[in-house]
Amino acid sequence: MITTDLNLRHLRAFMQVCETGSLNRAAAELNVSQPSISVALAGIEMRFGAKLLARYAAGSQPTTAGEVLLARLRRMEEQFASALGQALGASSQRDPALISKTLARISFRQIEALIALAGSGSIAEAARAGGSSAAALHRTLHELQANVGKAILVRSPSGVAPNTLGRRLAMRWQVALTELEQAGDELKELEGRMEGRIKIASLPLARTLLLARAINPLLAAHPNARIEVMDGSYELLSQQLRVGASDILIGALRSGSDLAGLRTEGLFDDPYAIVGRAGHPLLSHRRGASLDDLARQEWVAQRPGTPIRAAFDTLFEKCPTSPRASIETSSLILTRAIILESDRLSMLSRRQIAIEEREGLLTCVAVAQDVRERLGTRTIGITVRENWLPSRLQSTFLDHIRMAASP
Numbered sequence: 001m002i003t004t005d006l007n008l009r010h011l012r013a014f015m016q017v018c019e020t021g022s023l024n025r026a027a028a029e030l031n032v033s034q035p036s037i038s039v040a041l042a043g044i045e046m047r048f049g050a051k052l053l054a055r056y057a058a059g060s061q062p063t064t065a066g067e068v069l070l071a072r073l074r075r076m077e078e079q080f081a082s083a084l085g086q087a088l089g090a091s092s093q094r095d096p097a098l099i100s101k102t103l104a105r106i107s108f109r110q111i112e113a114l115i116a117l118a119g120s121g122s123i124a125e126a127a128r129a130g131g132s133s134a135a136a137l138h139r140t141l142h143e144l145q146a147n148v149g150k151a152i153l154v155r156s157p158s159g160v161a162p163n164t165l166g167r168r169l170a171m172r173w174q175v176a177l178t179e180l181e182q183a184g185d186e187l188k189e190l191e192g193r194m195e196g197r198i199k200i201a202s203l204p205l206a207r208t209l210l211l212a213r214a215i216n217p218l219l220a221a222h223p224n225a226r227i228e229v230m231d232g233s234y235e236l237l238s239q240q241l242r243v244g245a246s247d248i249l250i251g252a253l254r255s256g257s258d259l260a261g262l263r264t265e266g267l268f269d270d271p272y273a274i275v276g277r278a279g280h281p282l283l284s285h286r287r288g289a290s291l292d293d294l295a296r297q298e299w300v301a302q303r304p305g306t307p308i309r310a311a312f313d314t315l316f317e318k319c320p321t322s323p324r325a326s327i328e329t330s331s332l333i334l335t336r337a338i339i340l341e342s343d344r345l346s347m348l349s350r351r352q353i354a355i356e357e358r359e360g361l362l363t364c365v366a367v368a369q370d371v372r373e374r375l376g377t378r379t380i381g382i383t384v385r386e387n388w389l390p391s392r393l394q395s396t397f398l399d400h401i402r403m404a405a406s407p
Helices: 008-020 023-030 034-048 064-088 090-094 097-104 108-118 123-130 134-148 164-190 210-221 234-242 291-295 307-316 332-340 350-358 369-374 392-405
Strands: 053-056 059-062 153-156 159-162 197-202 226-231 248-252 262-277 298-301 324-328 346-349 362-364 377-385
Touching: 008 023, 008 034, 008 053, 008 059, 008 064, 023 034, 034 064, 034 164, 059 064, 064 097, 064 134, 064 164, 108 123, 108 134, 108 159, 108 164, 123 134, 123 159, 134 153, 159 164, 164 392, 197 234, 197 392, 210 226, 210 392, 226 234, 234 248, 234 262, 234 377, 248 392, 262 332, 262 350, 262 392, 291 307, 291 369, 298 307, 298 332, 298 346, 307 346, 307 369, 307 377, 332 346, 332 350, 332 362, 346 350, 350 362, 377 392
Parallel strands: 197 226, 197 248, 298 324
Antiparallel strands: 053 059, 153 159, 248 377, 262 346, 262 362, 262 377
8 A cells, every 4th residue: 555654644744834834833733742743754754765844943844855745745635625525515515624624533544444445345355455454444444434424334245345435435535645656756756766657557559559659768768667557448447547546548538427537638530440351352342342241241349338339330230231240359459360360350440450460461451432431430549537647757658658649
C-alpha cells in the first residue's frame, strides 16, 4: 500500500504549518505540542527524501519541494472530502464542518482496510493480502463505519463486504491515494530524476505500433522511468482507470455513460477495413468485393458491445444473406492467427495489421465503392480521469503519444 509508512495526521500537520506559516500556530490549532509537530515533520521529510519547510525567525514556509507535496495533499484531501460528502448526503450540505470533523477521525489504516475489502472476496482474503489478521481488519472496518456514521458494510454469504456506499467510497478514496504516489514522483523530478511509473491501460490498436513508438523514445531519454502496460476489455480497463490502477487508457474512444468521471482526447480517425490473409480468394476480384461476396465468407467477429462489432453489424444489416461469424473474440492476437491460417475474414483497421502487412502475411481486401462508403471509422485517443493531474514524466509520455499518432 502507498501509505503503509505514512500517518495522515502528520500530513495534515504539515498542511497546517504551511497554511499558518508557524509551527506554534499549527500546534495550537491542532491541539498538540510543538515538539510533536516537529517530530511529525521530520518523519515526513525523511519519508519523501526532501526538505519540505524553510524555517525562519518569523515562521516557516514550504520549500519548492514542500509546495509540490502540499499541492498533491490538498488534491487528496479534496477528493477524500468530496467522496465523504457524497456519502453523508444532504446533512453534510447543511453542515460543511461535519465533513472535516468526520475526516479528522479517519486514518489511512481505516481507508486502506475498506479499499482492501472492496478489492477482495472476503475479510480473510483482504487480511492475507495486507499481512494482518482477519480480526484486526474486522475491528478497523467497524471503527471506520462508526466514524463515517453511516452503514458502509453489509453481511454477505462470504462474511462482511462493502455495501454500495462502501464500494463507492473505496473507489474514490483509492483514486485520492494516488496523489501521494504522484507527489513522490514529482519530488524526484525536481531533482532531475525522471524515475516515476506510468500505468497504461491499452486496447488492441495501441499495442500494435502506436504504443511502441511512444514508449521507445521516452525510455531513450529517461531510462529509469518505469512503464506498466495492462490489457483487457474496455469495461475492465476503464474500471481500472476509475480506481487509479492505471493513469491513461489508449484506444478507441467511447461516448455517453461509458465516460462517466472520465475525459477524452482524440488522436486520429481510424477507418475500418476488411482483412484477410495474403492470397485470399477475394483478392482476385478486380472491381472489389461486393457486400454479397463478403456475406458469403466465414468471419472472425469482435465481441458484441465494442465499436468495431457495431460497425460490422451495421455493414451487413440490410444484406439478404447474414455473414457467418462463427468465431467471436476480443483478442487481436487470436484474430490475426485465425485469418492467417484460413480463408476467414475480419473487420479490423489497417493500423492493426501494420506489422503483418509489412511482412506480406495479411492484407486489406479491396471492396466495391458502396461497401467502402459503409465501412465507417472510429476515433482513437486518450482517456483519463476527469480530475487527473499528470506529472512531468506522464505529460512527456502524452506528448510522445501525440507525436506517434500524428500523420
